[in-house]
């Protein structure tokens with residue numbers, strides 16, 4: 346299970362190769378950022394400069410999309426109020442790979458939270474999916490779910506896998522949201538397995554995702 350009981354873990358587990366963490370104060374201001382994947386994620390930029398730009402800002406300054414922000418607020422809220430570790434799988438694809446990540450929120454002292462993004466698995470997309478990001482819905486042609494990375498074309502009801510979307514020749518220009526199926530924080534029944542996430546990419550325009558735009562050539 347990925348998110349199920351929300352219990353704290355007791356036994357240590359190996360650190361994945363790619364992790365980025367944000368340490369937040371009670372008001373969601375970033376007080377630290379780092380992790381094993383941090384240097385890789387910022388792809389050659391100066392880590393101190395990036396840290397300096399992010400520390401002291403609100404996490405939500407780096408999260409695009411109303412529903413994505415709402416989801417994240419609720420996710421952090423559950424971890425804080427229950428004082429447990431919450432976990433949630435999501436997709437955070439690169440242009441060429443399906444990447445399954447796990448987001449963990451762990452309550453800390455004084456209302457703080459440690460928010461971690463950990464890579465679980467990755468596999469190549471059937472074809473590359475170059476995305477352009479629109480600032481508003483007006484200039485977009487599709488919505489992208491921040492949790493499962495599926496795309497919904499303007500006027501369509503179906504959410505489709507990104508590689509299926511571009512296979513028809515479309516070039517996605519997206520805004521971010523959270524699809525209906527993924528808008529569940531408390532009821533974990535719809536929790537997706539890694540396989541579901543593969544078969545079928547929070548935070549897609551968050552700092553974490555921008556940080557994750559690494560080259561996988």
Ligand SMILES: [Zn+2]
Nearest residue numbers: 490493524527
């Ligand atoms: Zn979704």
